[in-house]
Amino acid sequence: MVLDPPLAHPLVGRLAIIGIGLIGSSILRAAAARKLAGTLIAYDGNEAVRARAAGLGLADLVAETPAQAVADADIIILCVPVGAMAAVAQDIAPHVKPGAIVSDVGSVKASVLNALRAHLPEGVHVIPGHPVAGTEYSGPDAGFATLFQNRWSILTPPEGADADAVARLSQLWSAMGANVETMTPEHHDLVLAITSHVPHLIAYNIVGTAADLEDVTQSEVIKYSAGGFRDFTRIAASDPTMWRDVFLNNREAVIEVLGRFTEDLIALQRAIRWAEGDKLFDLFTRTRAIRRSIIEIGQETAEPDFGRERG
Amino acid sequence: MVLDPPLAHPLVGRLAIIGIGLIGSSILRAAAARKLAGTLIAYDGNEAVRARAAGLGLADLVAETPAQAVADADIIILCVPVGAMAAVAQDIAPHVKPGAIVSDVGSVKASVLNALRAHLPEGVHVIPGHPVAGTEYSGPDAGFATLFQNRWSILTPPEGADADAVARLSQLWSAMGANVETMTPEHHDLVLAITSHVPHLIAYNIVGTAADLEDVTQSEVIKYSAGGFRDFTRIAASDPTMWRDVFLNNREAVIEVLGRFTEDLIALQRAIRWAEGDKLFDLFTRTRAIRRSIIEIGQETAEPDFGRERG
Ligand SMILES: NC(=O)c1ccc[n+]([C@@H]2O[C@H](COP(=O)([O-])OP(=O)(O)OC[C@H]3O[C@@H](n4cnc5c(N)ncnc54)[C@H](OP(=O)(O)O)[C@@H]3O)[C@@H](O)[C@H]2O)c1
Ligand SMILES: NC(=O)c1ccc[n+]([C@@H]2O[C@H](COP(=O)([O-])OP(=O)(O)OC[C@H]3O[C@@H](n4cnc5c(N)ncnc54)[C@H](OP(=O)(O)O)[C@@H]3O)[C@@H](O)[C@H]2O)c1
Incomplete structure (x- = not known):
């Protein structure tokens, strides 16, 4: 452009x-x-x-x-x-x-x-x-x-x-x-908590979890990252000072949205434990529509893999 | 290539x-x-x-x-x-x-x-x-x-x-x-739980959480997705049948890794609540190194934003 x-x-x-x-x-x-x-x-x-x-x-x-x-x-x-x-x-x-x-x-x-x-x-x-x-x-x-x-x-x-x-x-x-x-500033802080701050926190967190597992080596995490993990490492490579300040200054909204995220995640975990395939399938179908909308309004590329170089 | x-x-x-x-x-x-x-x-x-x-x-x-x-x-x-x-x-x-x-x-x-x-x-x-x-x-x-x-x-x-x-x-x-x-198949299933399955689950989950918030509209989520959220929507747009089957067939390893992820996330949430900036800064610094390694071994592009079209 x-x-x-x-x-x-x-x-x-x-x-x-x-x-x-x-x-x-x-x-x-x-x-x-x-x-x-x-x-x-x-x-x-x-x-x-x-x-x-x-x-x-x-x-x-x-x-x-x-x-x-x-x-x-x-x-x-x-x-x-x-x-x-x-x-x-x-x-x-x-x-x-x-x-x-x-x-x-x-x-x-x-x-x-x-x-x-x-x-x-x-x-x-x-x-x-x-x-x-x-x-x-x-x-x-x-x-x-x-x-x-x-x-x-x-x-x-x-x-x-x-x-x-x-x-x-x-x-x-x-x-x-x-x-x-x-x-309003308050609404901004809530909207950004879900569209930016909590996604960053989750990305930082999963990269940290992966680094700390005892039964999977760091080298395995790195080698097999193309299975999905590497998508998270991009935003988990963002500036530490900037992001520390974001979380310290938007505590309430971040903690509120995080509470919702965790509640939903625990429900998903339960669906996996009890083999409730339909619940999983329904969520996985619903989430596709959101990406489609993001692509339609020009906030995202439709290229596979974000258009990363192939191979 | x-x-x-x-x-x-x-x-x-x-x-x-x-x-x-x-x-x-x-x-x-x-x-x-x-x-x-x-x-x-x-x-x-x-x-x-x-x-x-x-x-x-x-x-x-x-x-x-x-x-x-x-x-x-x-x-x-x-x-x-x-x-x-x-x-x-x-x-x-x-x-x-x-x-x-x-x-x-x-x-x-x-x-x-x-x-x-x-x-x-x-x-x-x-x-x-x-x-x-x-x-x-x-x-x-x-x-x-x-x-x-x-x-x-x-x-x-x-x-x-x-x-x-x-x-x-x-x-x-x-x-x-x-x-x-x-x-071994068992080790494969654990390695992939952290490098692929749990990342997909988290991505599906945050997209679901965002869709269900009452105080933030779907249109706001879509408009402001460039703040980080859109990165998650890519893998949350993957095939529902394939992913339902993955979770139903790798239950134990997924639930184990998910337990670690949640534990770490709750510790992070606590650090935010108590304004422990140093803890946040340390994690955010550590996670950058992993992306660097993934780029070094050629499993990821170093281009900003995955090389998505600019603007
Ligand atoms: N990065 C993003 O994706 C993004 C997107 C939207 C908004 N923002 C916001 O934009 C702001 C800047 O982010 P950025 O990514 O541009 O950061 P950046 O590349 O790290 O640049 C920030 C600059 O400000 C300097 N600085 C720090 N404290 C200062 C002070 N007291 N007086 C004068 N200069 C000072 C820093 O110097 P040092 O080198 O000494 O630190 C650095 O050169 C942040 O508030 C961030 O939340 C960032
Ligand atoms: N997608 C990935 O990123 C990826 C990466 C690595 C490994 N895998 C694995 O690769 C496998 C295939 O994934 P994919 O992404 O290639 O899936 P896909 O594009 O959905 O293709 C699967 C094909 O198999 C057909 N099929 C389903 N059940 C069948 C049966 N009983 N007999 C014959 N054909 C049948 C499907 O037909 P319908 O159109 O009727 O469903 C569909 O055409 C999965 O096990 C997945 O876990 C996927």
């Missing part, structure tokens, strides 16, 4: 990205490719990442401090792990200009909204966001301009948020190829 | 495949491409499948009955669901020639070995097998000649099996591009 051609006039004057990892660098690349901002500014707490971002030419200016990055910026997007949002908000608070939009891309929304509002002054538009797009890789080299293309980006504006500011942020995501939805 | 060039002399005189689905048709295609058999014979219980197989030219002869298929065959491979193995063994038993090899590709081995031995006469070499390769699709159109390339194929010869017969079957799999291993 390709991006639409560059705009004749940028949507944003100064766009500042804090955290130049997979997501931050993808925003920078998409914004540069489509000329969405007059000036692109980037900052990262990690010196090596700043140097790499400068080397890759990801921004017009790679700032040396958070203060320098946000000075006079119209839209600021925090692209750091969820657990680092409060610290960054505190760092930038004295330097954000009135009327600026401060958003983020964190995978959890209620706790981030609280963190941002606790630190940022009145007169700054706090509008959290979350692009539902990513890969298992991290860092400035992992990003690409089409990451958000045909994916959903969720905004969770607090009650009473400025409609014009929400519209401007929404336009920016649309211009990067995303479909934009708004919902 | 491509197959090696055809052999100058076939390895097998008459090779008979019973069940012309994903696996059966892949064997037929690989055997034809490399000229591994003097004559290829195929049979399926489903008339439409037989017609399609004939139309695709998958065999030299598409037999009308199991008896016709196995008459004078040197190697016979049963490629039907695990629950159908006993019935097929019974159908063919009177017609298999002495000294022939009867094998299968079923995903469970102890129960299949019992079923085959119960029905087949002395003097026939029963050597069960299982190629650890597949996709989420079924039927004669889903197969391809390189399916077994660079994958492991496990043979589970019973004690006292004829070494020469095992070697001939092993050669056949090698010639289709597979690496061959032998192990």
